Amino acid sequence: MARSITEIRDGLTQGKYSSVEITQDYLDRIEQHNPALNCFISVTPEIALQQAGEADRAIADGNIQALTGVPLAHKDLFCTDGVRTSCGSRILDNFVAPYDATVIENFKKAGAVMLGKTNMDEFAMGSSNENSYYGNVANPWDLNRVPGGSSGGSAAVIAAGLAPGSTGTDTGGSIRQPAALCGVTGIKPTYGRVSRYGMVAFASSLDQAGPFAQSAEDCALLLQTMAGFDRRDSTSAEESVPDFSADLNHPIEGLKIGLPKEYFGDGLDSQLAATIEAAITELRKLGAEFCDISLPNANLSIPVYYVIAMAECSSNLSRFDGVRFGHRCDNPRDLEDLYKRSRGEGFGDEVKRRIMIGTYALSAGYYDAYYLKAQQLRRMIKDDYQKAFTEVDLILGPTTPEVAFAIGAKTDDPVSMYLQDIYTISLNLAGLPGISLPVGFVDSMPVGMQLIGNYFDEARLLNTAHCYQQVSDWHLQRPQAFA
Amino acid sequence: MALKPGDLRNIAHLARLHIEDDSIDRYADDLSSILELVDQMNRVDSSGVKPLANPLDATQRLRDDEVTEIDEREKFQQLAPDVEQGLYRVPRVIE
Numbered sequence: 122m123a124r125s126i127t128e129i130r131d132g133l134t135q136g137k138y139s140s141v142e143i144t145q146d147y148l149d150r151i152e153q154h155n156p157a158l159n160c161f162i163s164v165t166p167e168i169a170l171q172q173a174g175e176a177d178r179a180i181a182d183g184n185i186q187a188l189t190g191v192p193l194a195h196k197d198l199f200c201t202d203g204v205r206t207s208c209g210s211r212i213l214d215n216f217v218a219p220y221d222a223t224v225i226e227n228f229k230k231a232g233a234v235m236l237g238k239t240n241m242d243e244f245a246m247g248s249s250n251e252n253s254y255y256g257n258v259a260n261p262w263d264l265n266r267v268p269g270g271s272s273g274g275s276a277a278v279i280a281a282g283l284a285p286g287s288t289g290t291d292t293g294g295s296i297r298q299p300a301a302l303c304g305v306t307g308i309k310p311t312y313g314r315v316s317r318y319g320m321v322a323f324a325s326s327l328d329q330a331g332p333f334a335q336s337a338e339d340c341a342l343l344l345q346t347m348a349g350f351d352r353r354d355s356t357s358a359e360e361s362v363p364d365f366s367a368d369l370n371h372p373i374e375g376l377k378i379g380l381p382k383e384y385f386g387d388g389l390d391s392q393l394a395a396t397i398e399a400a401i402t403e404l405r406k407l408g409a410e411f412c413d414i415s416l417p418n419a420n421l422s423i424p425v426y427y428v429i430a431m432a433e434c435s436s437n438l439s440r441f442d443g444v445r446f447g448h449r450c451d452n453p454r455d456l457e458d459l460y461k462r463s464r465g466e467g468f469g470d471e472v473k474r475r476i477m478i479g480t481y482a483l484s485a486g487y488y489d490a491y492y493l494k495a496q497q498l499r500r501m502i503k504d505d506y507q508k509a510f511t512e513v514d515l516i517l518g519p520t521t522p523e524v525a526f527a528i529g530a531k532t533d534d535p536v537s538m539y540l541q542d543i544y545t546i547s548l549n550l551a552g553l554p555g556i557s558l559p560v561g562f563v564d565s566m567p568v569g570m571q572l573i574g575n576y577f578d579e580a581r582l583l584n585t586a587h588c589y590q591q592v593s594d595w596h597l598q599r600p601q602a603f604a
Numbered sequence: 605m606a607l608k609p610g611d612l613r614n615i616a617h618l619a620r621l622h623i624e625d626d627s628i629d630r631y632a633d634d635l636s637s638i639l640e641l642v643d644q645m646n647r648v649d650s651s652g653v654k655p656l657a658n659p660l661d662a663t664q665r666l667r668d669d670e671v672t673e674i675d676e677r678e679k680f681q682q683l684a685p686d687v688e689q690g691l692y693r694v695p696r697v698i699e
Binding site for chain 2: 216217219312313326327352355356358418420421423424425427428435439442443444445446447449453454455456457458459460461462464465466468473474476477478480481482484491493494495496497498499500501503534535536539549550551552553576
């Protein structure tokens with residue numbers, strides 16, 4: 122069962138099946154396959170079937186919204202009213218959100234059904250989903266490998282057919298990298314395009330939500346519901362939202378695509394590079410024109426990102442204090458002991474590392490050398506992209522330097538894990554949108570290609586990805602164990 | 605730059621994080637290797653470049669000073685580990 126969202130929507134409106142039936146199908150698949158994959162932190166069958174029943178009544182009444190009756194899974198980082206929102210952390214293990222994130226509210230208004238909350242690296246900090254308090258997620262293509270992270274559960278549910286669509290968040294690659302490693306399509310919109318209200322904050326100047334699905338066409342439908350100005354998010358962009366589905370089939374003849382030389386150099390697996398080359402050939406056949414470009418400061422992205430992300434996380438995560446909500450240690454001696462032990466017990470290793478690096482970078486005497494310096498380099502990275510976009514419409518490269526690695530292969534070396542995000546991270550620094558789509562296999566594992574667009578140009582990313590998906594079938598391939 | 609165990613203890617205190625004694629050296633090593641990565645920034649001269657805080661260079665949006673949120677104290681306090689008479693309870697701070 123690998124139905125697309127478009128197909129499900131048509132099937133529901135044409136009365137081929139009910140939302141309750143299709144929702145039950147997915148719940149059965151989750152029950153069957155989740156024990157091996159661990160994609161979900163919480164499955165919410167009662168809510169799902171209740172929402173599906175409401176959707177069926179709405180369909181019968183002819184009151185059909187954009188996603189009426191379509192079952193979806195949400196990253197356990199979006200607050201869901203009355204449902205535990207753990208963010209993959211022990212410190213929020215008992216946190217039942219008292220309100221809905223704007224993204225969740227939008228999906229409710231659009232009539233979508235929630236199957237459950239997906240597994241993730243704790244506080245979205247990680248590239249392998251091995252940092253979750255609820256255990257790692259297995260890659261459906263090879264259970265001994267990681268699905269990527271931090272939105273590993275949301276990518277794996279699409280690959281395994283446990284949901285036709287899901288939500289994720291991307292601070293340095295957390296949508297695009299797991300999409301690549303699991304062979305699915307995922308888009309990180311422009312910073313500010315989707316409201317951050319009700320997302321548990323990691324690094325507020327980098328965080329952005331987006332969808333996962335089997336195809337660009339399905340991602341367009343989900344993004345349509347997610348995007349839009351929200352006064353409750355102070356950095357929400359006051360930009361009009363185009364119809365992302367309207368131009369999907371627009372011919373890409375004459376489209377100018379830049380290939381940054383820094384994205385095809387040392388460190389990129391040679392077989393993976395050949396796979397990307399083959400996809401470039403396909404796009405060329407569709408009329409796209411390619412030229413070489415340079416992003417000279419791209420190699421600074423990782424150090425700059427880790428200063429900014431860690432500084433912002435150390436500040437954001439200071440709210441978890443064991444006083445108002447979340448985990449509190451037993452028998453605190455005094456207030457300081459309460460803070461220290463609640464946080465020490467509640468946070469995992471990687472979160473502690475990042476909070477401490479951020480605290481150090483912001484501490485007296487070090488602010489200029491780290492945070493201010495990183496913000497200056499951040500502008501240089503953004504300027505490189507802006508210069509490139511005066512010459513090209515899109516930029517293309519690999520999403521990741523290698524295919525999914527073995528579980529445990531990088532857990533002892535945080536820095537080698539950080540290097541997994543080398544091609545994705547600079548977009549977050551610049552605030553640009555990017556999409557990852559499957560373009561082949563290396564070592565029987567999926568390869569992702571990344572397209573990068575200018576600000577608020579998600580429609581062109583989806584259009585280009587869709588045109589490629591009309592002449593290829595990589596996005597339709599499914600791991601045999603979950604066919 | 606390599607952090608010593610004393611540096612690590614100081615940072616952990618500033619961050620209000622309890623770190624077990626037998627983990628201090630490991631965290632000091634991990635943080636030192638991250639700082640080594642971060643030091644790559646110093647290879648580039650960025651003098652005169654204006655720092656970028658918001659990727660869209662956006663400034664804070666303001667609104668009229670009107671009450672827009674309702675009081676939901678009881679709902680929110682249901683999440684708290686320890687409350688009494690509408691207040692959050694913590695260990696005594698002032699003797």
